[in-house]
Amino acid sequence: MAVERTLSIIKPDATRRNLTGAINKCFEDAGLRIVAQKRIQLTRDKAEGFYAVHKERPFYGDLCDFMTSGPVVVQVLEGEGAIAKNREVMGATNPDDAAEGTIRKLFAENIEANSVHGSDSPDNAATEIKYFFEGSEIIG
Numbered sequence: 179m180a181v182e183r184t185l186s187i188i189k190p191d192a193t194r195r196n197l198t199g200a201i202n203k204c205f206e207d208a209g210l211r212i213v214a215q216k217r218i219q220l221t222r223d224k225a226e227g228f229y230a231v232h233k234e235r236p237f238y239g240d241l242c243d244f245m246t247s248g249p250v251v252v253q254v255l256e257g258e259g260a261i262a263k264n265r266e267v268m269g270a271t272n273p274d275d276a277a278e279g280t281i282r283k284l285f286a287e288n289i290e291a292n293s294v295h296g297s298d299s300p301d302n303a304a305t306e307i308k309y310f311f312e313g314s315e316i317i318g
């Protein structure tokens with residue numbers, strides 16, 4: 179399997195509860211390498227742009243409120259099959275459906291405040307990484 183990069187976001191519910199390190203340990207234990215990382219406060223525009231694909235969904239406004247409610251940690255994870263592996267480590271979007279031992283099962287509060295985001299395809303990973311990082315900020 180090819181080495182891939184994927185965009186990860188540790189969301190405000192998790193930074194608020196001081197879970198950045200605990201979540202990063204889940205990534206590293208699964209063999210994912212954190213090759214870029216920064217803690218930022220999303221502006222409304224930046225959050226709306228990131229989730230533009232969901233703009234017709236009923237949860238879009240609340241989601242953008244939530245994502246700007248506190249700091250997030252944006253990161254690039256690298257590894258063999260990193261996109262699928264990260265989705266496995268995160269667990270299902272809704273923590274009620276997430277498998278035991280996954281980040282969302284362990285830490286998510288609900289379907290919106292679900293602690294982490296991860297890219298869902300190679301195309302989206304490339305777009306999402308560019309949305310937050312310059313090439314020179316990613317050190318493999």
Ligand code: CMP
Nearest residue numbers: 232237241271289290291292294295296
């Ligand atoms: P994420 O993987 O970041 O992608 C879209 C986000 O919308 C999702 O995680 C949740 O935080 C949020 N969300 C809120 N309600 C829903 C819902 N009903 N279905 C999917 N995602 C939702």
